[in-house]
Amino acid sequence: MTVAAKDLTKDYKYGFNDGDEFVFRATKGLTRETVIDISRRKNEPPWMLEFRLKALDHFRQRAMPSWGADLSGIDFDDIYYYVRPADEQGRTWEDVPEGIKRTFDRLGIPEAERKFLGGVSAQYESEVVYHSIRKDLEKLGVLFSDCDTGLRDHPEIFRKYFGTVIPANDNKFAALNSAVWSGGSFVYVPKGVRVEVPLQAYFRINTESMGQFERTLIIAEEGSFVHYIEGCTAPTYSRDSLHSAVVEIIAMPGATVRYTTIQNWSNNVYNLVTKRAIAKERASVFWIDGNLGSKVTMKYPSIYLMGEGAHGEVLSVAFAGDGQHQDAGAKIIHVAPNTTSNIVSKSVSKGTGRTSYRGHMKVYPKAHNVRSSVRCDALLLDESSRSDTYPYMDIEAEDVQIGHEASVSKVGDEQLFYLQARGISEAEATAMIVNGFIEPFVKELPMEYALELNRLIALQMEGSVG
Amino acid sequence: MSEAGVSTLEIRDLRVAVEGKEILSGVDLTVPKGEVHALMGPNGAGKTSLGYAVMGHPKYQVTGGDIIWAGQSVLGKPPEERSRLGLFLSLQYPTAIPGVTTTNFLRAALKGQGKELPAREFLKLIRSEVAALKMDQSFMSRYINDNFSGGEKKRMEIVQMAILKPEMAILDETDSGLDVDALRTVADGVNRVRGDGMGILIITHYQRILDYITPDRVHVMAAGRIIASGGSEVVAQIEESGYDPMLRQAGIEAEAAASAAV
Ligand SMILES: Nc1ncnc2c1ncn2[C@@H]1O[C@H](COP(=O)(O)OP(=O)(O)OP(=O)(O)O)[C@@H](O)[C@H]1O
Ligand SMILES: [Mg+2]
Numbered sequence: 001m002t003v004a005a006k007d008l009t010k011d012y013k014y015g016f017n018d019g020d021e022f023v024f025r026a027t028k029g030l031t032r033e034t035v036i037d038i039s040r041r042k043n044e045p046p047w048m049l050e051f052r053l054k055a056l057d058h059f060r061q062r063a064m065p066s067w068g069a070d071l072s073g074i075d076f077d078d079i080y081y082y083v084r085p086a087d088e089q090g091r092t093w094e095d096v097p098e099g100i101k102r103t104f105d106r107l108g109i110p111e112a113e114r115k116f117l118g119g120v121s122a123q124y125e126s127e128v129v130y131h132s133i134r135k136d137l138e139k140l141g142v143l144f145s146d147c148d149t150g151l152r153d154h155p156e157i158f159r160k161y162f163g164t165v166i167p168a169n170d171n172k173f174a175a176l177n178s179a180v181w182s183g184g185s186f187v188y189v190p191k192g193v194r195v196e197v198p199l200q201a202y203f204r205i206n207t208e209s210m211g212q213f214e215r216t217l218i219i220a221e222e223g224s225f226v227h228y229i230e231g232c233t234a235p236t237y238s239r240d241s242l243h244s245a246v247v248e249i250i251a252m253p254g255a256t257v258r259y260t261t262i263q264n265w266s267n268n269v270y271n272l273v274t275k276r277a278i279a280k281e282r283a284s285v286f287w288i289d290g291n292l293g294s295k296v297t298m299k300y301p302s303i304y305l306m307g308e309g310a311h312g313e314v315l316s317v318a319f320a321g322d323g324q325h326q327d328a329g330a331k332i333i334h335v336a337p338n339t340t341s342n343i344v345s346k347s348v349s350k351g352t353g354r355t356s357y358r359g360h361m362k363v364y365p366k367a368h369n370v371r372s373s374v375r376c377d378a379l380l381l382d383e384s385s386r387s388d389t390y391p392y393m394d395i396e397a398e399d400v401q402i403g404h405e406a407s408v409s410k411v412g413d414e415q416l417f418y419l420q421a422r423g424i425s426e427a428e429a430t431a432m433i434v435n436g437f438i439e440p441f442v443k444e445l446p447m448e449y450a451l452e453l454n455r456l457i458a459l460q461m462e463g464s465v466g
Numbered sequence: 467m468s469e470a471g472v473s474t475l476e477i478r479d480l481r482v483a484v485e486g487k488e489i490l491s492g493v494d495l496t497v498p499k500g501e502v503h504a505l506m507g508p509n510g511a512g513k514t515s516l517g518y519a520v521m522g523h524p525k526y527q528v529t530g531g532d533i534i535w536a537g538q539s540v541l542g543k544p545p546e547e548r549s550r551l552g553l554f555l556s557l558q559y560p561t562a563i564p565g566v567t568t569t570n571f572l573r574a575a576l577k578g579q580g581k582e583l584p585a586r587e588f589l590k591l592i593r594s595e596v597a598a599l600k601m602d603q604s605f606m607s608r609y610i611n612d613n614f615s616g617g618e619k620k621r622m623e624i625v626q627m628a629i630l631k632p633e634m635a636i637l638d639e640t641d642s643g644l645d646v647d648a649l650r651t652v653a654d655g656v657n658r659v660r661g662d663g664m665g666i667l668i669i670t671h672y673q674r675i676l677d678y679i680t681p682d683r684v685h686v687m688a689a690g691r692i693i694a695s696g697g698s699e700v701v702a703q704i705e706e707s708g709y710d711p712m713l714r715q716a717g718i719e720a721e722a723a724a725s726a727a728v
Contacts, residue, residue: 413525418561420545421521421554422571422626423578429546432574436565436609 012293013459014107015266017235018099018206022125024084028209029077032056035179038082042148042182047159055168055178062172068358069296069327074270079211079242081180083125089146090130100124107233109202116448118197119144123214124204126182137195142226143188144199147215150186157188161219165248165276165304173298174274177213177246184214184245189224189255198227198260198446205234205241205269216247220255220283227258229449233293236266240295243269249277249285253307256284262449264456265294267324273299281307281336288444289316291326292456300358302331305339305367312341317441317453320353320385321460329358329390334397337368345376346438349385350460359391363400373403379437380410381430431461473499473536473552473633475520475665481530482512482519482690489515491690492531495667497634502666504676504701507687508709513669514558516687517636521555522548535634550579554632556623558639558669562611568592568622571610572629579630595628598658600651616643624655634665641668641675653678673701689718 039049090096113120119133128146150158168178185201251257271294277285287301303312314330332341347355357376378387419429442450475497482490490512497503519526522545599621684700685692693716
């Protein structure tokens with residue numbers, strides 16, 4: 001078993017763990033008592049406990065999804081649902097327990113914070129252990145905290161929006177998250193405020209068999225702008241962990257929200273995430289979603305274009321290595337007229353890796369003059385690699401313009417030869433072709449993340465040839 | 467003249483097959499350092515295949531003979547190694563690589579050759595070479611060969627050659643598809659590197675490029691082998707009477723000149 005775990009770590013540089021780092025850990029398995037205990041430890045108001053318990057009922061009643069990836073390996077009884085890593089949340093890195101701080105150092109978070117971020121949140125297991133926001137943003141009334149703090153310190157805003165975009169009974173994993181959620185981010189941007197530097201949240205799983213259920217709620221008031229970035233890693237273990245987040249975004253009229261994910265889970269993590277945004281009149285929402293790693297990912301960021309002139313984009317990249325399945329996609333619902341959307345999905349499968357694109361596009365009868373374009377491209381690196389596309393369209397309006405293009409290609413012999421003939425090794429040539437393939441995605445990222453992504457891809461590519 | 471030695475390309479009785487089908491059936495050809503040779507011949511004769519085989523394209527299986535570069539057989543070496551040894555092939559149909567900018571491509575190529583330059587020097591070099599081929603600087607940030615016109619692709623091949631400074635280059639119909647001015651620009655580019663003692667094999671169908679770059683020798687290929695070799699007068703003969711007389715002399719039916727016409 002140890003050997004297997006080591007093998008998995010080969011290409012994954014975040015696979016280290018810190019040993020036991022916690023002050024409290026609930027017993028494994030999910031019971032009513034666990035949920036009550038989590039709520040009590042957090043001193044939550046009664047409505048939240050009620051919300052959690054209802055969600056738990058729903059989770060229990062709801063069957064596992066019969067479509068998508070193979071989830072039969074998940075053992076809900078073999079998971080820690082709540083692990084509290086530290087007593088206090090740090091305001092400076094010195095306040096963070098040494099072992100945990102070292103981990104975030106290794107992940108480069110404090111450095112990134114100094115260089116180009118407006119705020120940082122670092123979640124370890126179930127709780128956010130470090131949090132900061134730049135003073136100038138705070139002065140403008142921007143709120144950025146973990147979700148628990150949002151509930152405690154800003155109950156009026158929080159309760160108004162929490163669970164309105166993704167109700168607890170939306171799907172089995174949203175229900176699970178609603179029952180045991182902890183941590184995540186609460187972001188509130190007041191009217192007209194433009195947050196020009198990104199806010200970043202970093203999610204780290206440390207314990208084996210951990211369940212991480214962060215919850216994120218982003219509210220961008222009229223005419224505001226915010227760019228939120230999340231990154232995720234976990235150690236490599238032989239037992240599986242579960243990451244099941246819920247992210248809700250509300251973009252008020254004229255607001256713009258960019259949500260960027262660079263997920264790089266180790267390949268023993270089931271990553272089952274529900275992400276949904278509501279865009280009001282002339283609002284724009286961008287999901288920029290990079291999925292590397294994990295054992296199985298099921299994630300379909302969605303945007304409900306509720307107000308006239310709203311715009312939504314989902315740009316995603318999925319990279320499935322040996323034994324991994326990235327079942328990702330996008331969902332766009334055009335409810336209002338003159339709304340526009342754009343989906344670009346790029347997937348790369350290597351070895352026995354498998355990618356699936358699952359798209360859902362709906363246009364309501366009253367949504368006149370909708371324009372939408374969908375493009376999904378898959379790149380296969382090996383004979384054993386696999387990719388499937390499941391586009392689903394439900395168009396009830398008449399004057400819509402929808403373009404759909406899909407392609408599946410193999411890394412071409414001619415491209416490889418051309419690069420090699422110029423002195424570039426086969427491995428590097430393959431990485432260049434892959435990086436070129438995902439370039440339309442990468443150029444949407446801030447430079448630091450673009451470099452990081454290229455580096456991660458290069459790591460994944462190592463040993464893929466010769 | 468054909469002694470094996472430094473920077474001589476020697477192709478000996480080379481046989482090449484693609485997917486089991488023989489395309490080259492015993493090619494003998496030697497290009498010494500500092501000389502320019504031309505390779506002509508009807509469509510489908512095997513000229514491009516020869517270039518690919520020299521460069522190590524995996525589809526072109528060598529089934530017999532040898533390719534010797536600078537005294538050493540290159541058979542079995544991957545293309546990148548051949549490139550690092552100083553061989554260069556300008557493709558008849560250069561490949562596009564979407565998402566990879568010309569600049570990044572060239573940087574990776576130089577790095578692959580162990581000729582990495584400091585950022586500023588590198589940019590200066592590619593700027594001047596792009597300018598020398600009368601290409602706009604915007605090509606540097608475009609994806610290599612992606613949506614380039616035919617002539618632009620050919621010029622970019624010469625830009626690459628000038629930057630990588632190989633010792634032996636095979637230019638596969640680099641002249642085809644070039645307008646008159648571009649042809650002169652490319653020829654100037656070639657003559658510039660020729661002065662450095664490079665060996666060059668120009669594959670072409672037309673005399674016009676050879677008016678600018680005078681070849682030391684001209685070879686004619688048909689049906690997968692060299693059927694005639696000579697001086698510049700061969701080019702004039704071909705211009706005047708086509709390939710038929712040579713083919714007849716070599717005992718090849720005109721239709722069979724293209725080895726795989728069946
Ligand atoms: N990859 C390949 N697969 C199948 N047949 C091939 C392949 N490459 C070359 N051939 C065949 O081998 C023969 C020689 O082709 P080649 O491209 O070398 O000719 P050429 O002399 O360069 O012709 P042209 O003057 O038209 O460029 C042709 O009959 C061609 O169809
Ligand atoms: Mg040819």
